[in-house]
Amino acid sequence: MGRLVRIWRRSIQTRVVTSTIVLSTLVVAFxxxxxxxxxxxxxADGRREAAVSEARSGFDYAQTQLDATVETEQSTQSQVLTQMVDSLTRTRGAQRTYELVLEGPLLTDDGQVPVRSSAAVEPGSVPADLADAVRSGSGTFWRYSDLALLGSSSTQPSVVVGSQLRAPGSGDTYALFYLFSLEDQQETLDLVRRALLLGGLAMVVMVGGVAWLVSRQVLDPVRLARRIAERYASGNLEQRMHVRGEDDIARLSTSFNQMAASLQSQIRRLENLSRLQQRFVSDVSHELRTPLTTVQMASEVLYDSRERFDPQTARSAELLKRELDRFESLLSDLLDLSRFDAGAARLELDPVDLAQVARDAARSPLLERAGIRVRLVGADTPAVVEADMRRIDRIVRNLLANAAKYSGSDVVEIEVAQNAESVSLAVRDFGVGLDGDENLRVFDRFWRADPARTQGGTGLGLPISREDATLHGGTLQAWGRPGEGSEFILTVPKPDGSAKHPAIDSVYA
Known part of the structure; x- marks a missing residue:
């Protein structure tokens, strides 16, 4: 059943053909x-009208026979009626399509009504309501019924016509019933039913085949376009669709090929631009490293000798030292980004206890200088992973620096959680928070949420932290709401996935 559901959901042709067959079946069936x-x-109406007409002729003949007799004895009348029944059944000979049932006299001393018939007609072949109607008054009455003969296991549809006869000599009344078989009409109806069934089935199959053929002609180019689009997604931009004819599908194929060529050109241009940008950043960073080192050494000499300078010169030496430190940090970040872009970043793995990392982070001088109180959660249980300690420490420092500089919160919560597969370390503040767009853009390079809150950052700390997390096979995610603070969650997989501690729910608030 699940496979059929998947086929129904994924195949337009299946839905089109199935819907066409179902609808055509309903139309043909109706x-x-x-x-x-x-x-x-x-x-039925034609046979009934002929049966009533023929029965009336028989009733008139039977009444004429009764009128012609002058006997008043029931035995003599019964003999006349029996001969009359035999005479009526012989009128059609071998072509007779009816049976006769004669009841009467209807009023007898013992309450029993004699019944005579032209054949061994099964009791009940004459409907009770029709018999009551004939006995109650004059006229011709008819009903549809099933004719059953004694010794036969099957019944056949019939129309029963009845009327009352009266013997003038004795005044006795009799009920005469004609039972006309509808077997010929039933055979004709069965023939028509089989013809309609076979014709309808052939029509449904033909309509389904036409729907399949038409849908295939329309969908085959679409499927080809899908396969080529999947190859584009995998990086193979050389594929093109075959163009045949000048119809709508051909024009779609031409437009698709033009779009593919344009995308290929744009992607190549962007790839070249990206390579040039990466090379430029890498070259500039390396070229600036040597003069920066020289200037840094000179600034350290001036900074160490600032006590012998006048206040203005001493202040200039301090500013020079601070800005050169920022410049060196920026160059280091740019070099790291160029390594990430070039795929040259490597890990130096060692066992790292993220719980110990959280405890060390709680004593960060950066938070102490900002007057921020730290709250530890779940850091009393070891949470060991295989990681590069330098990069993990840089991620945590960047998260703490981000909270200290931009959150405006007086409390930072550091929480460690783990399950059988991974360990998470979350840094949460309770300050200004992030809105929906900032949750997505906070890891963009050089992006800043609010320039008014900027305190000299470069906008590269969080992007580098995410690259470090990805390099470990983990993730770095952000969550926040305006006025409710923000939370950054570092998740690092365990090396063997062994479950040494019970699983802990998500550290999201």
């Missing part, structure tokens, strides 16, 4: 039912 009903009604 049309066949209406046509079959009209044919059945026509056959």
């Amino acid at each position: 049309t066949g039912w209406a046509l079959l009903r009209d044919v059945a009604d026509g056959l």
Whole structure:
């Protein structure tokens, strides 16, 4: 069942063909039912009218026979009626399509009503309501019924016509019933039903085949376009669609090929631009490293001798030292980014206890200088992973620096959680928070949420931290709401996935 559901959801052709077959089946079934009903009604009405007409002739003949007799004895009348029944059944010879049932006299001293019939007609073949109607008054009455003969296991549809006869000599009344078989009409109706069934089935199959053929002609180019688009997504931009003819599909293929060529050109141009940018950043960073080292050495000499300078010169030496330190940090970040872009970053793995990292982070001088109180959660249980300690420490320092500089919170919560597969370290503040767009852009390079809150950052700390987390096979995610603070969650997988501690729920608030 699951496979059928997947086929139904993924295949347009299956849905089109199935829907067409179902709808055409409903239309053919309704049309066949209406046509079959009209044919059945026509056959039944025609046979009923002929049966009533023939029965009336028989009733007139039977009444004439009774009128001609002058006997008043019931035995003599019964003998006349029996001969009359035999005479009526012989009128059609081998072509007779009816049976006769004679009941009477209807009023006898013992309450029993004699019944005579032209054949061994099964009791109940004459409907009770029809018999009551004939006994109650004069006229011709009819009903549809099933004719059953004694010794036969099957029944056949019939129309029963009845009327009352009266013997003038004795005044006795009799009920005479004609039972006309509808077997010929039933055979005709069965033939029509089989013809409609076979014709409807052939029509549904033909319509389904046409739907399949048309949908295939339309969907084959679409499927080809999908396969080529998947190859584009995997990086193979050389594929093109075959263009045949000048119809809408051909024009779609031409437009698709033009789009692919344009995308290929744009991607190549962007790749070249990206390579040039990466090379430029790498070259500039390396070229600036040597003069920066020289200037840094000179600034340290001036900074160490600032006590012998006048206040203005001493202040200039301090500013020079601080800005050169920032410049060196920026160059280091740019070099790291160029290594990430070039795929040259490498890990130096060692066992690292993230719980110990959290405890060390709680004593960070950066938070002490900002007057921020630290709250530790879950840091009393070892949470060991295989990681590069230098990069993990840089991630945590960047998160703490981000909280100290931009959150405006007086409390920072550091929480460690783990399960059988990974360990998470979360840094949460309770300050200004992040809105929906900032949650997505906070890891963009050189992006800053609010320039008014900037305190000399470069906008590279969080992007580098995410690259470090990805290099470990982990993740770095951000969460926040305006006025409720923000939370950054570092997740690092365990090396063997062994479950040494019970799983802890997500550290999201």
